[in-house]
Amino acid sequence: MSLLQIKDLSLTIHGTQILKRINLSIEPGQIVAVTGESGSGKSMTALAVMQLLPNGAEVDGALQLDGQNLLNMPEVERCALRGASIGMVFQEPMTALNPVKTIGDQVMETILIHKAMPPAKARARAEEVLARVGLPTSRYPMTRYPHELSGGQRQRVVIAMAIALRPRLLIADEPTTALDVTTQAQILDLLKGLVSEYGMGLLMITHDLAVVADMADQIVVMRYGEVVETGATEHLLRNMQHPYTRMLFEASGHQVDLPASPEPQPLLEVENVVRDYRLPRKRLFDAPGHHRAVDQVSFTLNRGERLGLVGESGCGKSTLTRAILGLEEVQQGRISLDGQPVFTGHKPNLAVRRKMQVVFQDPYGSFNPRHRVARLITEPFHLLDTPPTGSDRQDRIAEMLTAVGLSPDDAGRYVHEFSGGQRQRIAIARALIIQPELILFDEAVSALDVSVRAQILDLLAELCATYDLTYLFISHDLSVVRTITDKVLVMQDGKIVEQGETEQVFTQPQHPYTRTLIDAAPSLPEIGQGAA
Amino acid sequence: MLRYALKRLLSLILSLAVASVVIFVVIEIAPGDPASFMLGVNAQADTLAALRAELGLDVSKAERYFNWVGGMLVGDFGTSYTYRTPVSQMIADRMWVSLPLAIYALTLSTLIAFPAGIYAAARRGKPGDVAVMGATQLGIAVPNFWFAMMLVLVFAINLRWFNAGGFAGWENGLWTGLRSLTLPAIALALPQAAILARVMRSALLDILSEDFMRTARAKGLSHRQALWRHGVRNALIPVLTIIGLQFSFLLAGSIIIEQVFYLPGLGRLVFQAISARDLIVVESVVMLLVFAVIMVNFMVDLAYAAVDPRLRSRT
Numbered sequence: 011m012s013l014l015q016i017k018d019l020s021l022t023i024h025g026t027q028i029l030k031r032i033n034l035s036i037e038p039g040q041i042v043a044v045t046g047e048s049g050s051g052k053s054m055t056a057l058a059v060m061q062l063l064p065n066g067a068e069v070d071g072a073l074q075l076d077g078q079n080l081l082n083m084p085e086v087e088r089c090a091l092r093g094a095s096i097g098m099v100f101q102e103p104m105t106a107l108n109p110v111k112t113i114g115d116q117v118m119e120t121i122l123i124h125k126a127m128p129p130a131k132a133r134a135r136a137e138e139v140l141a142r143v144g145l146p147t148s149r150y151p152m153t154r155y156p157h158e159l160s161g162g163q164r165q166r167v168v169i170a171m172a173i174a175l176r177p178r179l180l181i182a183d184e185p186t187t188a189l190d191v192t193t194q195a196q197i198l199d200l201l202k203g204l205v206s207e208y209g210m211g212l213l214m215i216t217h218d219l220a221v222v223a224d225m226a227d228q229i230v231v232m233r234y235g236e237v238v239e240t241g242a243t244e245h246l247l248r249n250m251q252h253p254y255t256r257m258l259f260e261a262s263g264h265q266v267d268l269p270a271s272p273e274p275q276p277l278l279e280v281e282n283v284v285r286d287y288r289l290p291r292k293r294l295f296d297a298p299g300h301h302r303a304v305d306q307v308s309f310t311l312n313r314g315e316r317l318g319l320v321g322e323s324g325c326g327k328s329t330l331t332r333a334i335l336g337l338e339e340v341q342q343g344r345i346s347l348d349g350q351p352v353f354t355g356h357k358p359n360l361a362v363r364r365k366m367q368v369v370f371q372d373p374y375g376s377f378n379p380r381h382r383v384a385r386l387i388t389e390p391f392h393l394l395d396t397p398p399t400g401s402d403r404q405d406r407i408a409e410m411l412t413a414v415g416l417s418p419d420d421a422g423r424y425v426h427e428f429s430g431g432q433r434q435r436i437a438i439a440r441a442l443i444i445q446p447e448l449i450l451f452d453e454a455v456s457a458l459d460v461s462v463r464a465q466i467l468d469l470l471a472e473l474c475a476t477y478d479l480t481y482l483f484i485s486h487d488l489s490v491v492r493t494i495t496d497k498v499l500v501m502q503d504g505k506i507v508e509q510g511e512t513e514q515v516f517t518q519p520q521h522p523y524t525r526t527l528i529d530a531a532p533s534l535p536e537i538g539q540g541a542a
Numbered sequence: 543m544l545r546y547a548l549k550r551l552l553s554l555i556l557s558l559a560v561a562s563v564v565i566f567v568v569i570e571i572a573p574g575d576p577a578s579f580m581l582g583v584n585a586q587a588d589t590l591a592a593l594r595a596e597l598g599l600d601v602s603k604a605e606r607y608f609n610w611v612g613g614m615l616v617g618d619f620g621t622s623y624t625y626r627t628p629v630s631q632m633i634a635d636r637m638w639v640s641l642p643l644a645i646y647a648l649t650l651s652t653l654i655a656f657p658a659g660i661y662a663a664a665r666r667g668k669p670g671d672v673a674v675m676g677a678t679q680l681g682i683a684v685p686n687f688w689f690a691m692m693l694v695l696v697f698a699i700n701l702r703w704f705n706a707g708g709f710a711g712w713e714n715g716l717w718t719g720l721r722s723l724t725l726p727a728i729a730l731a732l733p734q735a736a737i738l739a740r741v742m743r744s745a746l747l748d749i750l751s752e753d754f755m756r757t758a759r760a761k762g763l764s765h766r767q768a769l770w771r772h773g774v775r776n777a778l779i780p781v782l783t784i785i786g787l788q789f790s791f792l793l794a795g796s797i798i799i800e801q802v803f804y805l806p807g808l809g810r811l812v813f814q815a816i817s818a819r820d821l822i823v824v825e826s827v828v829m830l831l832v833f834a835v836i837m838v839n840f841m842v843d844l845a846y847a848a849v850d851p852r853l854r855s856r857t
Contacts, residue, residue, distance in 0.1 A: 062759055085764070093762030100760075105753040108772045110850055119771070120761045155851040171761060 011077050013038050013211040014059065014179055019071035021051075021058055021235075028054050029235045031071065036211040036228075038178065041202070043214045043226035043243075045258070047459035048430075051235035052215045056183045059213065060098055061088045075179065094124045097172030101184035103165035107156040113140070113167045114152020120174040139170040143200060161323070162193035169200065176208050183215045190322035190486060195530040198225060217459065219262045220489075220532035223247060231255045247535055257461060263534045264464035265493045266471040271315045277480055278311040278334065278448055283343035285329050285504075303329040304340070305504035311448070311482060316474065318495035318512060319484045320527065326504040327484050331452055334482070336363050347448060364393035367441035371453035373433035377425045384421035387411070387440040394444060410439040413476065415469060431462035435469065442477065449481040455490060467494055488531045492516050500524045543847060543854045550843045554836055561832040566607050569825050575599075576623045579819045597623065597822075610825065619826040624818045629826045632811065639709055640808040643723050643730070644792035650731035651738055652785065658735070659742025659781075664769055666747060674739065681736025690729035690802040697725060707804035726803045730796055734788045741784045745777035752776070778849045786842035790835040 012035040021029035029051045036042045044052045057063050059073060061080055073080040075095060080088065092098075100106045107116060114136055121132040137147045143166040156164055165185065172180060182201060186194035202225065205212045216222055222229055222243075229246050231239045231254065239252040250256045285304035304326045311317045321327050332338045334345055336358035345352045347362045367390060370376040377386050384407050391397035398406055408418035414435040425433060434454065441449050455463045467490065473479055485491050491498060491512070498515050500508040500523065508521040519525045577593045578585060594600045598609060598620070613620060619629035662674040698706035704725050712719040749755065750773060758768040797809030808827060815823035847853045 060760055062756065089762050089764050091762070092760055098757075098760040100753060100757060102753050106757045108754045108758070108776070109852060110775050111772070119758075119763075123762050123767070157852045168757065171757070 012036060012074075013040075013076060014213065015072070015074040016055075016059070017072040017074070019055075019058060019069065019073060021054060021063070021070075022068045023064060024066040027235060028067075029058070032232075032235075032237055034228075034230050034237065034240065036179065036213055038211055039205060039209045040227045041205055041212040041214060041225055042228040042230060043216060043222040044230045044232060045216055045219060045222050046232035047217060047258070047461060049234070050232040052217075052232050053183055054235075055232070056098070056181045056213065056215050059179075059181060060092060060096060062092075090124065093120050093172075093177070094126070094175045095177050096179045096181065097175075097177040099165070099168050099172050099180065099182040099185045101187050103161050103168055103188060106168050107164055109156055112153050112155055113145075113150075113159070114147075114154075117152075117167065117170050117174055120171050124175060126175055135174060136170070139174045140167070142204075143167075143170045143173075144196070145170070160193075162189055162197065165189060165193075165197055166200070169197075169204075173204060173208070173210075177210065179211045179213065180204070181213045181215070184217070185214070186221065187216070187218070191488070191527060191530040192322065194221075195532070198532075201225075218532070219259055219460070220534045223535050224532045231258065259534065261460040261464040263489070264460075264467060266467050268316060268471055268494070268496065269475045271496050272313065272478075274312040274315070276310050277313040277315075277348060278482070279344070279346050280310070280330075280334065281308050281344045283307045283330070283333060283345060284341045285326075285333055285338065286341045303504055304333065306343070307501075307504070307506050308343075309499055309506060309509060311480065313447075313480055314478050315480055315497060316495045317482050318491035318498035319482060319501060320486065320488060320491050320498060321501035322486065322527075325501045327501055328452065329504075330501070331368075331450055331482075331484055335366060335368060335450065360393065364390075364444065365447040366450065367444070367446040367448075368450040368452060369434070369437045369441050369454040371456050373430050373437055373457065374425065376437060377433070379425055381424075382421065383411075383423055383425070383436055386425065387421075387436060387443055389440060390444045390446075406443060410443050413442065413473065414439045415465075429462075431458055431465060434458060434462075434466055438466075438469070438473070442473070445477065447480060449479060451481055451483045451485075453485055454483075456485060456487060463490070470494060488516070488528060489534075500527070546847050546854055547844060550840055554840045557836050558833060561836070562611055562829060563607070565825055565828050565832065566610065569821050569828075570603060576819055576821055580623055597621070614826070614829065620822045622815075622820055622823050624815075624820045624823075629823050632823065633808070633827060633830060636806060636808045636811045638712060639723075639805055640793055640796070642719070643727060643796060643805070643807065644789060646720070646723055646727040647730035647734065647792050647796075648785065648789050650727055651735040651788065654731065654735035655738035655742055658739040660746060660769070660774065662739070662743045663746035663750065663773075664766070666750075671743075675743070678736040678739050681732050682740075684733070686729050686733050687798045687802055689732050690726065690799055693725045693729055694802075707802070709805050723805075726796070726799050726805060729799055729802075730792055734792070738781065738784055738788065742777065742781050745780045746773055749773045749776045775849060779846060782842050782845050782849070786838050789838050790831075793834050794831045 014036040016032055016034045019029055019032040020027070032055060034042060034044070044055055046052050054063070058069060059080070063069070069081055071081070075091070080091070107113070114133070117136040117140060118129075118132045121127060121135055122129065126132070127135065136152065140147060140150065140152070145163060145166050150159070150163070156167070159167065185201065186197050189197060198221065201212060204210060214225060226243050229241060229243050230237055231252065233254050239246065239250070239255045246255070250259065283304055284302065284306060286300040286302050289299040289301055307330060319327055319330070329338075333340050334352065336352040339353055339356060347365055350359060350362045352359055352362045387407060387410060388403065397403070407421050411418050411420055416432065416435055416439070425436070428436065437454070455466050458466060470479075471494070483491060483495050495512045497510065498512045499506050500515065500521065502523045508515060508519065508524045515524060516528060519528055577590055577597060577599060581590060581593060591600070598606065601609070610620065617630055619633065621627065622629050622632060625632070658674050658678070662671040665671045694706045697703045705722055708722065710718045710722040746769070750769070755768055755772055758772045759765070763771065794808060796807060797813055799805070800807040800809045808831070812824060812827045815827065
């Protein structure tokens, strides 16, 4: 008998069909990865197993844990199962913990709520599981609060809570999506170790196919609430049957052809830039301390060149981006575009500012939801002394929307009418409309599904050919940076530790940190061999 | 935590200093000389001068400011121009009514609002929630003096459980004093409770949609356990802010209720002092109220830190 058996599970929420006759099973000690793009129903499958579905949910079919059907179980018994027999780890470690309770209390709560052991023993068990997940109490006392820990450490606490009672089934919903690659590698190792040590079944929900290929024994591919393909990892990778599965894997490893970059001619010059942040005083009359977010950074970006900037969160990528955009003043050094400084005196230099545009990560959050597309994409016009008006303006809007693969008619619509990928196209149109010399892409494809990401990358390559773009592409995703840039900068603790031709840096990394990054990133297996 | 408290204390002292200057300047700008007001239009010049000297009005403005502040620091608030009695005594008498009344009303309001707000949030969209929200809507809309009159009608005139007005004093025992404050406290508390319940509900609803509430459920907590153990404390921050504001309001803003119930409170004192140009009393009471407001804010700040560990370490 399987540990978890899902038979013909259907789910509607307020009448909308979310899941259609899902079938999957997990054996003890097995890792089953459910993958698919957003809206495929993979997270809802996880929540259905936990029986933590939103209001208005109606479930049909069978959901058996050790032969017990969870669906017709009273809520009291389900509470007894959650946390004890089924543990769950969530995507967002930053918000998954209660900010006003200590980590020790939160781990102990799992044990105490099920009255599994007396408080003294529960404390000892909490210490034990925290040590097991890599947070020994000697270094991370149980009295710590979540805000005193990093994202990776918080995820370890969440895992400790989930495994405190050694559940037979662990569900992990995008457990490493919010984490850096090196942290991701550690957390995945931890999960794998726990599965083999405790003989747990692991139901892993992730959109990252490299992680899937690396971790799973079984793969379940979902689309629009249906399972399109399932099978043992090795077998499925070698013989993909469904075109959607093949498309997913191909899109994940998508490569683009960038046009050759022209003769080097400096455009953006960054020289010995230092950006300090003031820290709060430690004592009342002490001098305030400083945190050096960007430390003596120098590089040159040539006209027509595509430069990548990679590094983990907190390394100073975003600070450097803001400094280049002239949003913040730097303490030392010089940033100039086309020979002109971005900061003159203590004010940003508008003449330079209008030559730069930026595309952000969140395609929805970066638009005013009450403006129509025409107004949104013409926003950069206010930087110009004589913005185009009348039919000239209409033509520019139409040209840009067409260039990014939308229709000129979309100008009259609102942002919420578009999908994530289309919104990012609008963001690109907004950046392009004043034909800037330099575009900064700040994690611009990180929030997109793989198939959409592949389309946006293609679009960028096309635009490079049409408009001779020069850009700085900031990302934590090494595979994307590898295909979409000519040169790359690797940043660690505010310093550029390595820079060079992208291909060279990736194939022959010189700095140990670059090597760590590349090794930690899970890689896609070669696919399609032997496929029909 | 200590650093946080010291920092808040420093800001408290600065606020008080600034407030005292502002109050002094504003009251000085107001037209009307208290001495000539007291003696009437036909006063002799030398009598006027003598009275001015007696009242301490004959020195420079800066000197008067420092005399005033220095006096307050040692508990000497000066002498009332109209009653010729020490202001500190007048204020102290009234404080014995206003302060207990404010605390009484705030306690009632909190006792009503917390359960109502939590109940409504836990049953969002269900009949219980709708009923509570309807009641709070009414509580906010109806003015408190109307409540006061209704309470008098029902509990004082018909049922004769309480007196319709006046203050029995604390000399005759705690219960006698509390009894004469009960109806005014209820009248003050109801609208405040309605506001507080709504704040509690919406704060809690925000918290209920947080990720960590889902984590709590995944650990095996029931909906109710998750709400009480993880929800309420996180929802307290906005609620504490409102409680602080309400206390300040209750201390000084209860003048209408004081009038309805013939209570000798601070509100009436200020009102009388303003009509009589008794500036020294006005200055002192206003300063005292500012002090109370700032103190309450200080305590609210400390309460924030007690509730939320993130504030303790940030500072």
